[in-house]
Amino acid sequence: MITIALNLTIAMVILAALLNVYRLVKGPDEPDRVLAIDTLNINAIALIILLGITLSTRMYLESALLIAVMGFVSTVAMAKYLKRGSVIE
Amino acid sequence: MSTLAEYAISALLLFGGAFTLIGAIGLARLPDFYTRLHGPTKATTVGVGSIMLSSVIYFSAIGEKIGISEILITVFLLMTAPVSANMLAKAAMHIGVQTTKDTKGKPWEQ
Amino acid sequence: MFDRLSFPQPWLSLILFLTWQILSDGLSGGSIALGLFLAWLIPQITHGFWPERPAFVKTWRMPAYILRVLMDIVVASFSVAWLILSPRPPRPAFVCYPLKLEHPLAISILASTISLTPGTVSADVSDDNKTLLIHALDATDDQEVIDAIYNRYEKPLMEMFQ
Numbered sequence: 001m002i003t004i005a006l007n008l009t010i011a012m013v014i015l016a017a018l019l020n021v022y023r024l025v026k027g028p029d030e031p032d033r034v035l036a037i038d039t040l041n042i043n044a045i046a047l048i049i050l051l052g053i054t055l056s057t058r059m060y061l062e063s064a065l066l067i068a069v070m071g072f073v074s075t076v077a078m079a080k081y082l083k084r085g086s087v088i089e
Numbered sequence: 090m091s092t093l094a095e096y097a098i099s100a101l102l103l104f105g106g107a108f109t110l111i112g113a114i115g116l117a118r119l120p121d122f123y124t125r126l127h128g129p130t131k132a133t134t135v136g137v138g139s140i141m142l143s144s145v146i147y148f149s150a151i152g153e154k155i156g157i158s159e160i161l162i163t164v165f166l167l168m169t170a171p172v173s174a175n176m177l178a179k180a181a182m183h184i185g186v187q188t189t190k191d192t193k194g195k196p197w198e199q
Numbered sequence: 200m201f202d203r204l205s206f207p208q209p210w211l212s213l214i215l216f217l218t219w220q221i222l223s224d225g226l227s228g229g230s231i232a233l234g235l236f237l238a239w240l241i242p243q244i245t246h247g248f249w250p251e252r253p254a255f256v257k258t259w260r261m262p263a264y265i266l267r268v269l270m271d272i273v274v275a276s277f278s279v280a281w282l283i284l285s286p287r288p289p290r291p292a293f294v295c296y297p298l299k300l301e302h303p304l305a306i307s308i309l310a311s312t313i314s315l316t317p318g319t320v321s322a323d324v325s326d327d328n329k330t331l332l333i334h335a336l337d338a339t340d341d342q343e344v345i346d347a348i349y350n351r352y353e354k355p356l357m358e359m360f361q
């Protein structure tokens with residue numbers, strides 16, 4: 001039963017990622033694109049966790065943590081760039 | 090693995106996947122930037138949190154250590170989602186992103 | 200020289216130490232030593248960014264508040280999911296929320312809470328820390344939004360930060 005649920009969930013998260021890519025391509029403004037990338041990051045974390053459950057290993061959790069941290073920092077940096085025109089003043 | 094744990098894991102997985110998808114649908118179909126901000130900050134965070142929780146139950150059910158890293162990731166996402174939403178909203182107000190016509194009130198000038 | 204060897208932010212140091220133990224998967228001699236070192240180093244480096252005023256007075260009220268916010272996050276995502284999936288277009292609104300809290304940390308906790316709970320995202324704080332700009336996804340009445348936030352979140356926070 002877990003296998004079926006796992007496959008369905010992976011399909012849903014991939015569909016979500018595709019919708020995010022649609023918003024990333026379409027825009028229309030820069031904040032929309034940054035928001036789409038941020039959501040893609042969160043979806044990547046979900047996919048890594050699902051991969052870990054599929055393979056029954058907890059090895060990949062560290063990379064999920066790294067993506068979470070880097071995703072947050074890059075979103076904040078891009079938001080700051082959009083607002084101020086530079087990241088480090 | 091007990092049947093109860095299997096049911097719980099499957100239900101949490103499907104719940105999380107559905108919410109991640111709903112967040113993305115919101116991002117794709119809501120009319121303007123400020124309304125799109127609501128989907129990822131709430132639905133997607135809850136979706137990923139629920140997938141994390143199912144992972145914690147799964148690994149403790151097959152007899153590994155209880156995963157504390159998953160909880161750490163969830164807490165981190167819950168703490169950072171509002172901050173990045175706030176930063177993006179400020180940036181959007183600075184650029185002057187258009188709102189839909191039926192929005193009440195105005196964003197502030199930056 | 201000796202003031203360099205203290206912990207200027209005891210709570211921050213404690214949280215950093217515990218986080219390091221969690222990250223390194225369990226206690227060991229090395230993780231405790233490195234955890235203590237980081238708990239000393241990071242508050243020293245980030246000293247300039249922290250406000251001078253002491254923050255918490257009633258820390259024991261925090262768990263109840265966090266529990267309430269977690270419950271509300273789940274409820275919030277259901278209501279947002281319903282709004283996203285229903286065919287009717289939402290009625291978005293910008294609401295100016297008059298703040299009664301004064302401590303900067305309290306304001307940022309309130310703003311984060313607002314962003315995670317039903318149908319609202321906090322967008323900006325005015326320069327004098329008196330008004331919070333909130334974007335509501337589906338609001339018919341401004342006053343309703345303001346009253347709900349005040350009774351549910353700001354009151355408990357005001358009791359915590361006196």
